[in-house]
Amino acid sequence: MSVDIHKDIARRLYEEVVTEGRAELLDTFVAEESTDGPRAAWASGRQGFRDHLEGLRKSLPDVRATVTDLVAEDDRVVVFWRIQGTHQGELWGVPATGRTIDATSVSLITFHDNQIVNYSVLPDRLTILSQLGAVAA
Template sequence: MSVEEITAENKRLVRRVPEDVATEGNVDVIDDICAEDVIDRSPLGETRGREEFKEQIEAVRTAFGDFSATVEETVAEGDTVAMRVTLRGTHAGEFMGVEPTGREFEVANSVFTRVSDGKIAERWVLPDMFGLMQQIGAVESPPG
């Protein structure tokens, strides 16, 4: 495989998390696309291994029953793929100690993913948590 083909394959692979897993709820896809010892780092904490990663995705989908993650752009270099993603949902379940408010949110999210041997090995997820918490009514907007 050429470098261009590997880069394109890595982009296709990492898109499966926001599209197939997070949006569609197909958490079992994690077994196919992630390394057994995958590490996922986000404001929700660090998960290690496929099962912890699945549990975290399921918790987010429970908190936001209509959760979706739309990939807006991908950029890849070497074994790393960066994605700009838009997250949307309605706060329908407890999230980070906040009881459901029924409010909708839409925030930007940046995800950096390292691929090793054709599997997702590590992810760094950086959503606009302040924006999300403001939109669901968990924090006040600053005056001004």
């Protein structure tokens, strides 16, 4: 079933691509003409996704993304995940602090032909920025 394939790709996106840094898997997982939801946090396309991943790994070189739950139907997967790491490079305009982050995020991933064509992520920015000392708790 394609739903099971989509859930497997979504899980592997976080466990293997984000956590392990296996960017080569993006060639298989992400469509060349993919988009980043309505926010446009990264440039569209597979290369934009690759650039976003590289920036994240520069900000948090020891990043760990743990999938805590997946909900899927038809061509969509909602991923509930936890992000952890040490802030070693600029993140959302905040210079490196050396502090650790531990927060949750929710992503909506849309597939076509078993590849990601749209990716929208809603990180808990307030928690992360608080942990970095950028905003008052």
